[in-house]
Amino acid sequence: MIQPRPRTIPEATVARLAVYLRVLSSLADGGRGTVSSGELAAAAGVNPAGLRKDLSHLGPCGVRGVGYEVGTLRDRIAGVLGVERSRACVLVGIGNLGSALADYAGFGSRGFEFVGLFDVAVARIGQRIGGHTVHPLDELEQVVGAAGATIGVITTPADVAQSVCDRMAAAGVRSILNFAPVTLTAPAGVDVRKVDLSVELQVLAFLGQQRLVGEPA
Amino acid sequence: MIQPRPRTIPEATVARLAVYLRVLSSLADGGRGTVSSGELAAAAGVNPAGLRKDLSHLGPCGVRGVGYEVGTLRDRIAGVLGVERSRACVLVGIGNLGSALADYAGFGSRGFEFVGLFDVAVARIGQRIGGHTVHPLDELEQVVGAAGATIGVITTPADVAQSVCDRMAAAGVRSILNFAPVTLTAPAGVDVRKVDLSVELQVLAFLGQQRLVGEPA
């Protein structure tokens, strides 16, 4: 019995595969049959050689002299990323950002299903966002257990993010995406990924000012 | 005349400096006088040696045997990142995500000032968010020119993001932060930074499932 995926796929490659998947879906909708690595790389904003190397992690999936078959490659990447399987997610903190995520249709088509939206503000509870209802935070553990949710998203203010993280981990969540501007600590076996919007903006601004100093042209 | 910043600072270091700045601000508010690299690294979630290497890009700014003086280091990092100077930003696309960004108080304290919020929906125009008023998109070029905005944020749907990007670049914006799920192309001299929320979630989910396969324990 050979194992179909012998080695681990680098994290940077996984991130790009998700981008390729989006481009391929768009091409497939446009009725495109095949694409070359050069064209696909241009659409994704990466180097053609790097794209081929990324795809090589999935095994040979192109035809030399022709290119990649759009539909086949899309399904291949979707299978590797696990898009077809539905993943139960919970989201805590229904502010503007949390509402944006809950309402974003792109998650549903990628295999993510929000099985619970939570907040502490009574004004928020009962609101319907993206087809789901906001529940009081007290019900977090019950919903996580009942739905078998393994993914949690935190969009709360910074001061309560750690306590939410602890509760999620204790309830059985294994992967946490944190938008709160704090560094969370989680027990072993639970990995946390942080997205800091203000850091992104600050890096962008710094690179811009650094470019001005380096190249006064 | 020696140049105060002889070399360029790596991008990864810049991102971490922003995190250190936040931690240091929090420590300063708590009345803390000095910190060691180990403690600061733990709070930021990085390796102590890496933190010292990051800080070495600013020149010597600690005292051996003691640690770093909290207030001094905070001001030093703030100066390098250019926090004290106010940067004019424009934001196009006042949906949930755009509202979240416009309303986020963390930007103002980091030197970013939104001088214009724009949308095409007449229902949005005139709304006040985070102390600013939403304007029709037609006024984008005028506001960018008048305020000298060099930073633009795109939180529009994917299909109009490229046209907004083009208009921003033509109007004088030099740095663009793109939240729309498309790869934008901009003229030389304008750099685009992309944040894709669904990609982040997909990477997280994949790492979780890969971990289960690799370590069945």
Add this chain to the structure above:
DNA sequence: GCGACTTTGTTCCTGCGTTCACAAGCGGTT
């Protein structure tokens, strides 16, 4: 005043990601 401890700043090294360049393979054409 001197020694020892603590902590920074630096240097080396290992591993990873990215890029370039080439061989292998397939389709179309004559």
Add this chain to the structure above:
DNA sequence: AACCGCTTGTGAACGCAGGAACAAAGTCGC
């Protein structure tokens, strides 16, 4: 059937980030 052009897949080199270990330096205690 053989040749030619095109594209994939892979191997090698380069550059960079991350981690560990060590020397320099300053402070505290005696």
